[in-house]
Amino acid sequence: MSSCVRSRSAVNALLCRFRNGEQGSSAVEFAIVAPIFLALTVAIAELAMVFFAGQYLETAVQDSARLIMTGQAQTAAVSYTADTFKTQVVCPRLNLLIDCNNLSIDIQSFSSFTGIDPGSPVDATNNIKSKFLFDMGSPTSTVLVRAFYPWQLMTARMFDISNLADGKYLIQASAAFRNEPYNNQ
Numbered sequence: 001m002s003s004c005v006r007s008r009s010a011v012n013a014l015l016c017r018f019r020n021g022e023q024g025s026s027a028v029e030f031a032i033v034a035p036i037f038l039a040l041t042v043a044i045a046e047l048a049m050v051f052f053a054g055q056y057l058e059t060a061v062q063d064s065a066r067l068i069m070t071g072q073a074q075t076a077a078v079s080y081t082a083d084t085f086k087t088q089v090v091c092p093r094l095n096l097l098i099d100c101n102n103l104s105i106d107i108q109s110f111s112s113f114t115g116i117d118p119g120s121p122v123d124a125t126n127n128i129k130s131k132f133l134f135d136m137g138s139p140t141s142t143v144l145v146r147a148f149y150p151w152q153l154m155t156a157r158m159f160d161i162s163n164l165a166d167g168k169y170l171i172q173a174s175a176a177f178r179n180e181p182y183n184n185q
Contacts, residue, residue, distance in 0.1 A: 039155065039158055042154065042155055043155040043158070043159055043161075046153060046154055046155055047161070049097065050151050050153075050169060050171065052097060053097040053098055053149070053151060053171055054171045054172075054173065056094055056095050056097060056098060057094065057098060057147055057149055057171055057172075057173040058173040059093065060090050060091075060093035060094050060147070060173070061090070061145055061146070061147045061173040061174065061175050062173075062175055063093050064085075064089045064090045064093065064145065065143075065145040065175035065177060067089060068107070068136045068137070068143055068145065068177075068179065069143070069177045069178075069179055069180060070180055070182060071139065071179065071180060071182025071183070072182075073085065073089065073136055074136050074137075074138075074182070075182065080136070081134065082105060082107075082132070082134035085105065085107070085134070086100065086103060086105045087100065090103070090105060090147065091103065098149055102149060102150055103147060103148070103149050104121070104128060104129075104132055104147065104148040104149070105132065105134070105145075105146070105147055106118065106121065106132035106133055106134075106144075106145075106146040106147075106148070107132075107133065107134050107135060107136055107143065107144070107145050107146075108133050108135055108143070108144050109135040109136065109137030109138070109141045109142070109143050110141070110142045110143070110144065111141070111142065112142055113142050113176065113178075115142070116142065116144055116176060118144055118146065121146070121148050121170070121172065122164065122170070125165055126163075126164055126165035127164060127165050127166065128148055128150055128164065128170065132146075137179050138179065139179055139180070139181045139182050139183050140178060140179055140180075140181055141178070141179050142176070142177070142178050142179075143176070143177060143178075143179055144174065144175070144176045145174065145175045145176075146172065146173070146174040147172070147173045147174075148170060148171070148172055149170070149171045149172075150164055150166075150168040150169070150170055150171075151168055151169045151170075151171050152167075152168050153167060153168060153169050
């Protein structure tokens with residue numbers, strides 16, 4: 001039996017009744033657990049969206065790289081620049097998850113696979129570089145195609161999953177290949 005049964009003062013009786021009451025305990029427990037549960041649910045959904053966006057970007061880079069590898073981009077009627085290649089070749093292969101205005105494309109040509117050293121896509125302040133190279137190479141040259149997209153995270157401050165200075169997460173996709181000898185066709 002409770003020690004509060006034979007309480008003499010009204011204040012003690014009220015405190016004993018409050019201490020022994022269990023009517024609102026579920027609501028209090030839910031109020032403690034709910035924000036954590038909701039934050040984790042949002043973070044899981046957000047990471048799933050980042051994964052899907054990364055897969056779309058990877059597919060777009062692979063498809064666009066094939067045009068360079070086969071020489072179709074170099075011998076096309078349109079003389080591609082970095083911006084026209086991005087807007088006419090890469091962006092139509094993306095879905096609505098990725099805004100092409102924030103997409104960066106880096107295409108570099110090397111003499112061999114062992115000579116590939118593209119450098120970091122971020123600068124010393126951990127922001128995406130503003131200028132990238134655009135060199136589709138010649139027949140039989142080694143080419144590296146990279147795409148970068150800064151994804152705005154809602155849960156970056158809660159879980160510290162951003163990898164850029166502004167709280168965004170950098171999604172990257174790349175393709176390395178040797179161009180076919182397309183001049184001999």
